[in-house]
Amino acid sequence: MRTLVTLTLLLICGNIAVAQDLATTQKNRAEMRQEILAEADLLQRELNHLKRVVKYVRPSIVHIETTTANQSGYASSNQVDEAGAGVIFQHNNSYFVLTNRHVINQAPLERIKIYLEDGREIKPKRVLTDRDTDVAVVEVEADRLIPAEVGDSSRVEVGEKVFAVGSPFGLSQTVTYGIISAVGRRNLQLGRQGLKLQNFFQTDAAINPGNSGGPLINLRGEVIGLNTAIASNSGGNDGIGFAIPIHAALSVAQQLLEHGQVARAFFGVRMDADFDAVAASKIGLFRAHGAKVSGITPGSPAEAAMIEVGDVITKFYGQEVEDDLQLINIVSLCPLEEDIRVEIYRNGQFIEKTVRLASRKQFEN
Template sequence: MREEILAEADFLERQLNHLKRVVKYARPSIVHIETTMAGNGFSKSSEVDEAGAGIIFKHDKSFFVLTNRHVINQAPLERIRIYLEDGRLIRARRVLTDRDTDVAVVEVDADRLIPAEVGDSSQVEVGENVFAVGSPFGLSQTVTSGIISAVGRRNLQLGRQGLKLQNFFQTDAAINPGNSGGPLINLRGEVIGLNTAIASNSGGNDGIGFAIPIHAALGVAEQLIEKGQVARAFFGVRMDADFDAAAAKEIGLFRARGAKVSGVTPGSPAEAAMIQVGDVITRFYGQEVEDDLQLISIVSLCPLDEDIRFEIYRDGKVIAKTVRLAARNRFEN
């Protein structure tokens, strides 16, 4: 039995060493953020109104920090302090935010900045092991672990954030006040989410945290950097609000999942993808589509500059397709 214990301990220690290497690899790309609206700058009498975390990324030749809008909290540039993992203090040069997604991007300039490795959040599945890194209660570079508990969470009451566009990963990795803006990291050391909110009766961790998929957060950030505002994605389908279990059974689906198309906007990406009335969109950008409202949330957070994979159910068959979405404002005028 002793030999078995030692063999199993060796296996577990190898796993643990891998986890430690992942954390060590990711931490230099994670920052601690403090903002204040009180006092004059950051004098000794000033109070920190918000504390959170952020993720370093590079766009073109410039460096930025991705975080949550509520972490920045409308603070002026001189009252934003950003601490690197090595203890250095850097200042914000420019701040851009999006209220609907609670995403903020801060331009920074310093030597030896290390951008985060970004994963493919469209491939994330329930059960994956993840780490959350942030600054709970001001304790910077705190690491917790857990799994992806669910994907596509929406219609959540998240207090003062009041987010209009929701399509979250849910995780049981401990997330507390101060974790906002920090990364959710997979076992490959890749950022797959931006930790944003908790569902809690106590104000602390109750085992239910939410993260914005990183492709959605970076898509918003890149539009803010390039255009100063965010153009929401548009697909171009009208959906059948009466699609229910009986209607699903008639066309061969076991349950009423997906969004059934009742109309296609002329000249839209959906028309270019040859979507037909009666098609049921069952999967979009790596996520199962439960109903029409979820499809709206997924599409709104998709990037505009890449081919989006999706699946439809038509005539008893599942058909894989790709589409490049358009800016919504092109079809609203």
């Protein structure tokens, strides 16, 4: 009898335990379901934002084709020599398309076709290019042109989410999504472009042939870069694309439009070529070691900003300075007549200065 009672109690307790486990499981699943729904709502709101950004920027992006002449000297109607993208900006009440020099490919005006997002074709009025940066500016005129918003590319940081928009393989208005993988990329072998001045954003947003000249856009719907190249063994996207910071591209464009050529910026410092990471650590500098000043040009912007011999320039225009060669690239791509923030390391302290760069031609000879 005692054994029967014991077995009955064990069976009842077991059933209760199973019921409790089932109730706990059901409760956990209900809670998990609520969490999933809440998180899905957040993700959907983010997705809706991304869609709104894309819809907002696409009217400012154009598809560009250049055609070559056949042996008779006439352009073939179906032979596209180069295809890419561009982005519309406004300057002094005029409109222009910013793109890459290699997209235009030295084509004459009559062989350049520019298509708006709404399908209209617009004619170029003039084309100006800069070989060293691979920037081209095409002046255009048409009704209902919508210029892009410009972001502050000097404040771009690794990890920011971005869109790349372009015409890969001739497929206009293609949008891809990724992050900023690195800033300040240079010394890159980028095929036929052969760019002398390099200070790129790196992104994993898919960039393929035809994306050149299209914008790199942040989550605010602002252009922060001009897509210009890919690093690839296959000729397609391998997850590494590069963009010119928009402040540099627009500075080049502005000078081309106003003067027909580019005046490179001048800072006015000589650098210590022997300054390296070991030398930096000896003075208490343990991050990107910077560029050490060994001399200053009299009357230069550096002198006006009270830069001193022995200072180590650690940041320039919002970018970490690794060495003297990178500083040269950064300065050469900076705009003129604009206050530039410079961080220096002096006597164990970081100090911020402001400098207004001059044209290099003023100090030649």
